[in-house]
Amino acid sequence: MRLLNNPGYDLTYNDVFLVPNRSDVRSRMSVDLRTPDQVGTTLPIVVANMTAIAGKRMAETVARRGGLVILPQDIPEQALSKTIGAVKASHLVYETPVTLAEDSTVIEAKHLMHKRSHGAIIITHTDDSGDLLPVGLVTESDLEGVDHFLSLSKVMSTDLLCFSEGISPAEAFLSLQEHNHHVAPVLNAAGSLLGVLTQKGALRSSLYKPALDHRGRLMVEPPSASTETTVTKERCSTSSPPSEKQSSPPSWLPAM
Numbered sequence: 001m002r003l004l005n006n007p008g009y010d011l012t013y014n015d016v017f018l019v020p021n022r023s024d025v026r027s028r029m030s031v032d033l034r035t036p037d038q039v040g041t042t043l044p045i046v047v048a049n050m051t052a053i054a055g056k057r058m059a060e061t062v063a064r065r066g067g068l069v070i071l072p073q074d075i076p077e078q079a080l081s082k083t084i085g086a087v088k089a090s091h092l093v094y095e096t097p098v099t100l101a102e103d104s105t106v107i108e109a110k111h112l113m114h115k116r117s118h119g120a121i122i123i124t125h126t127d128d129s130g131d132l133l134p135v136g137l138v139t140e141s142d143l144e145g146v147d148h149f150l151s152l153s154k155v156m157s158t159d160l161l162c163f164s165e166g167i168s169p170a171e172a173f174l175s176l177q178e179h180n181h182h183v184a185p186v187l188n189a190a191g192s193l194l195g196v197l198t199q200k201g202a203l204r205s206s207l208y209k210p211a212l213d214h215r216g217r218l219m220v221e222p223p224s225a226s227t228e229t230t231v232t233k234e235r236c237s238t239s240s241p242p243s244e245k246q247s248s249p250p251s252w253l254p255a256m
Contacts, residue, residue, distance in 0.1 A: 004019065040213060040219050041067060041068050041211040042211055043065060043208065043211075045065075045067030046068050046070065047059075047070065048070060049070040049071055049072045050072065051074060054069045054070060056083045057115070057116070059071065059083070060090045060096065063218035063219050063220060064090075064093070066208050066209055068211055069220055070223060071083060071221065071223050073223040089217075091195050093169065093197075093205045094186045094194055094196060096195060096196075097122045097196045099123070099132060100121050100138075101124065101126075101152075103151055103152075103153065105148065105149050105150065105151065106146055106147065106149065106150050109143055110143055113140055118182075118196055118198045120137055120139050121137070121139075122137055123136035123137065131191075133193070134187070135156075136152070136153070136157060138156045142157065143155065161176070162184060163184055163186045163187070163197060164189075167186070169205040169206040172184070173202040173206075176197070176199045182199055183196050183197070184197055184198075
């Protein structure tokens with residue numbers, strides 16, 4: 001990028017106009033956006049440590065797409081440790097599900113529905129070993145015009161499309177399209193719930209690579225000096241990811 005003129009003073013977003021120009025780059029997906037310091041991010045995106053923005057859900061989602069979230073400074077140390085642990089334990093591809101039991105009520109589901117962007121609640125049964133087994137699914141449309149204290153077993157859909165662990169994003173995307181579903185639970189070999197996949201999530205996972213620490217877990221940055229040392233050591237010792245560029249748009253995408 002170059003300036004057409006030098007104003008001699010600082011600029012803000014509203015002061016700048018980007019002039020289109022020709023480039024030898026044929027696609028934005030052929031550009032390597034990893035930072036040169038080998039921190040582990042694959043996109044140059046950092047979310048500031050603002051209380052209303054940089055939480056567990058944001059950290060998890062941004063890290064899956066290659067960026068990094070710095071957690072707020074005013075989080076108690078115990079809660080901070082719990083948040084970091086939750087992000088590190090999250091799956092690299094599958095989104096974290098929102099779950100409720102069959103005997104939960106519609107009002108409970110309404111309160112939790114928007115906790116995740118996939119807009120669905122997986123209704124589960126807990127077996128003797130403590131595993132969560134999906135038995136139904138509730139979306140926002142299922143909760144419209146029904147009694148708030150009605151049991152979810154009365155409104156849930158039992159026509160579940162379930163994926164096995166290890167399914168590729170391409171396979172998941174095409175299957176969701178074929179069955180006209182926007183979200184589906186992902187199960188391990190024992191049939192226990194691991195996460196969920198959506199059409200958008202499957203597509204994005206095929207385009208972007210997650211930001212990982214040296215142990216292959218999602219990255220997240222703490223704010224305080226008390227915990228910063230540990231994570232900084234992890235980040236500094238992060239091995240350099242393979243020198244490959246961003247993936248090309250997958251061939252299985254439908255024509256736009």
